[in-house]
């Protein structure tokens with residue numbers, strides 16, 4: 442499942458994984474984990490070689506709740522900090538970083554029972570042979586409104602909207618693995634639907650395909 446930041450992919454993918462008895466794979470958390478490790482080592486996010494070395498050398502995995510582990514230690518909440526959020530687009534844009542992280546994503550997905558992955562390129566680059574593909578979209582206004590509500594800071598709406606638009610732009614225009622909708626992905630518009638409705642729409646597609 443792919444889509445822009447804040448469309449609700451994590452919540453939906455987690456719920457779908459639970460329903461289907463699969464693991465939830467938060468690929469964004471892996472790029473956030475690499476970014477955190479890069480910043481902790483005082484490496485500049487623009488230094489592709491040094492960032493890739495970090496991506497190759499740290500151990501990345503997930504606990505049973507689907508939370509990222511860095512060298513066996515919980516990456517939360519630090520991977521969600523403002524500093525990591527501001528730098529993750531730069532770090533994740535390096536092809537050598539992506540190569541290292543994608544290899545780990547595929548290794549995790551090979552372990553039974555399989556995964557529901559969410560991110561920006563999971564349907565196009567990481568798992569082109571996925572059984573089912575979804576593109577979850579929502580308008581920048583709606584995503585900013587939800588995030589401000591989630592944070593309990595409605596006064597930050599404008600600032601959050603600015604961050605979302607900047608990140609959308611970076612994620613969609615980068616040279617490698619930009620955010621695009623796969624030709625064979627089911628597009629779901631989250632603006633007009635509740636989380637329950639989106640989960641139900643995804644499960645309906647999966648279940649009707651497995652009956653076919």
Ligand code: DC
Pocket residue numbers: 446447468469470472473529530533559560561562563608612
């Ligand atoms: O979904 P998120 O906000 O946690 O993702 C953090 C960043 O990681 C996002 O700005 C883009 C990058 N990302 C990516 O390049 N490819 C993915 N498959 C997932 C996330």
